[in-house]
Amino acid sequence: MSLSVETLAVTIGDKRLLNEVSVAFASGHVTAILGPNGAGKSTLMACLAGLMQPTGGRVLLDDRPRGDFERRDLARRVGYLPQEADVHWNVDVATLVGLGRFPHRGRWGETPEDRDAVTRAMAATDVGGFAKRGVSTLSGGERARVLLARVLAGEPDWLLADEPLANLDPAHQLDGLDALRRVAAAGAGVIVVLHDLNHAARVADDVLLLRDGRVVAFGPPDQVLTRDLVAATYGVDTHVGVAPGGRRFLIPTERLA
Numbered sequence: 001m002s003l004s005v006e007t008l009a010v011t012i013g014d015k016r017l018l019n020e021v022s023v024a025f026a027s028g029h030v031t032a033i034l035g036p037n038g039a040g041k042s043t044l045m046a047c048l049a050g051l052m053q054p055t056g057g058r059v060l061l062d063d064r065p066r067g068d069f070e071r072r073d074l075a076r077r078v079g080y081l082p083q084e085a086d087v088h089w090n091v092d093v094a095t096l097v098g099l100g101r102f103p104h105r106g107r108w109g110e111t112p113e114d115r116d117a118v119t120r121a122m123a124a125t126d127v128g129g130f131a132k133r134g135v136s137t138l139s140g141g142e143r144a145r146v147l148l149a150r151v152l153a154g155e156p157d158w159l160l161a162d163e164p165l166a167n168l169d170p171a172h173q174l175d176g177l178d179a180l181r182r183v184a185a186a187g188a189g190v191i192v193v194l195h196d197l198n199h200a201a202r203v204a205d206d207v208l209l210l211r212d213g214r215v216v217a218f219g220p221p222d223q224v225l226t227r228d229l230v231a232a233t234y235g236v237d238t239h240v241g242v243a244p245g246g247r248r249f250l251i252p253t254e255r256l257a
């Protein structure tokens with residue numbers, strides 16, 4: 001299983017959203033995409049998800065152009081959780097999570113595998129306690145967990161998630177990160193947009209730093225989440241430390257001129 005972008009470019013009017021972006025994502029890895037607001041993170045995700053056509057370069061899935069795949073086949077292979085995803089109708093939580101199985105459904109409807117996948121996804125995101133509630137009655141963070149469960153239920157080869165932790169409390173952020181790690185440990189590729197450097201340090205096998213539509217760095221967190229590269233990407237100084245247990249942490253300390 002492979003997913004890569006080659007010299008990807010997106011230009012709208014005279015604005016270059018992405019410029020010569022080439023990355024090979026690894027299956028079995030969590031890749032965290034980081035960068036300042038407007039860096040092009042969501043644009044890259046939309047290209048990977050097939051929701052935006054690049055104006056240059058290409059997206060390759062298993063070494064074939066993304067566009068060569070049949071729609072349903074793609075939906076099974078690539079799951080996408082957009083930024084600020086919302087739900088516009090008031091189905092109950094279990095039904096909504098079950099929709100994540102839709103690309104797998106045969107003509108006989110729901111199978112035991114479908115039900116097991118939904119149960120696993122709901123457990124991973126701790127949403128079983130409100131399975132029968134209408135989605136519109138949930139808090140923002142609860143809804144975010146349900147939407148993460150829906151994409152997890154699809155058990156795609158590639159899971160794309162754009163800021164899935166944004167509305168979650170610290171405990172559920174850790175659950176979310178653990179869920180992403182488990183997806184990768186099961187062999188899928190996870191590509192996740194994050195804003196929190198410490199979440200990236202915790203979860204990522206690879207970190208992609210973007211700025212102004214270009215790749216600043218791509219590699220393991222220890223090599224990429226450094227004071228110098230974080231400064232070059234965000235224009236902030238950071239204190240880089242080691243927490244008990246050996247995990248690195250980064251605290252942005254001040255804006256650089």
Ligand SMILES: Nc1ncnc2c1ncn2[C@@H]1O[C@H](COP(=O)(O)OP(=O)(O)OP(=O)(O)O)[C@@H](O)[C@H]1O
Pocket residue numbers: 012015017035036037038039040041042043044
């Ligand atoms: N249709 C459009 N026309 C012009 N500019 C656009 C369009 N869509 C996005 N942009 C711009 O492209 C840039 C990249 O946007 P993108 O959403 O990919 O950034 P991002 O890295 O995901 O940012 P954030 O962290 O704020 O979510 C931004 O400056 C945005 O304003």
